[in-house]
Amino acid sequence: xxxxxxxxxxxxxxxxxxxxxxxxxxxxxxxxxxxxxxxxxxxxxxxxxxxxxxxxxxxxxxxxxxxxxxxxxxxxxxxxxxxxxxxxxxxxxxxxxxxxxxxxxxxxxxxxxxxxxxxxxxxxxxxxxxxxxxxxxxxxxxxxxxxxxxxxx
Numbered sequence: 446x447x448x449x450x451x452x453x454x455x456x457x458x459x460x461x462x463x464x465x466x467x468x469x470x471x472x473x474x475x476x477x478x479x480x481x482x483x484x485x486x487x488x489x490x491x492x493x494x495x496x497x498x499x500x501x502x503x504x505x506x507x508x509x510x511x512x513x514x515x516x517x518x519x520x521x522x523x524x525x526x527x528x529x530x531x532x533x534x535x536x537x538x539x540x541x542x543x544x545x546x547x548x549x550x551x552x553x554x555x556x557x558x559x560x561x562x563x564x565x566x567x568x569x570x571x572x573x574x575x576x577x578x579x580x581x582x583x584x585x586x587x588x589x590x591x592x593x594x595x596x597x598x
Contacts, residue, residue, distance in 0.1 A: 456522055459529065460498045466532050467491045473532060476539035483566060486573045490528060493580040497521055500587055517586060524579045531572050538565055 466473055467487055477483040501518075508515040542562070 456518075456525060457498060457501045459525060460494050460501075463494055463525070463529060463532065464491065466536070472539050473535050476535060476542070477566075480566065483569060483573075486570060486577065490573060490577055490580070493577060493584065494525070494528065496584050497525070497580060500584070517583065520579075521583050524576060524583065527572075527579075528576050531569065531576065535569060538562075 465471070467490070468474075473487065474484060477487070504514055504518050504521075508518050
């Protein structure tokens with residue numbers, strides 16, 4: 446039982462770190478500066494993560510008595526880890542771009558890098574949209590009633 450509560454607390458802390466990674470001025474948003482679709486997607490993802498974070502404490506308690514809540518929490522954990530992995534990929538690509546821009550001087554290299562960046566942006570949109578859809582479905586399994594967050598189970 447204690448391990449499950451600790452796991453939920455870790456997940457809440459994990460989400461807090463993700464909020465920081467999505468904060469204005471951070472590497473991820475700087476990388477996509479001027480890319481409205483990508484920034485909008487990341488903003489939606491941040492909002493969904495905020496909603497998930499609000500439900501965590503209630504779910505942590507109820508998972509001890511409900512196997513459905515425990516399954517829901519496991520699915521939520523999986524989706525949050527996918528979102529974190531996506532952010533890792535974006536930060537890595539941002540650092541790669543920074544290094545290449547500092548070291549490259551030819552237009553040929555920059556054009557090739559630009560093509561790779563467009564492919565990467567498309568993959569981020571695809572993966573981010575899937576994560577957002579999963580979060581939306583998981584959060585749709587909940588009910589907010591009179592200011593208290595209650596799981597339907």
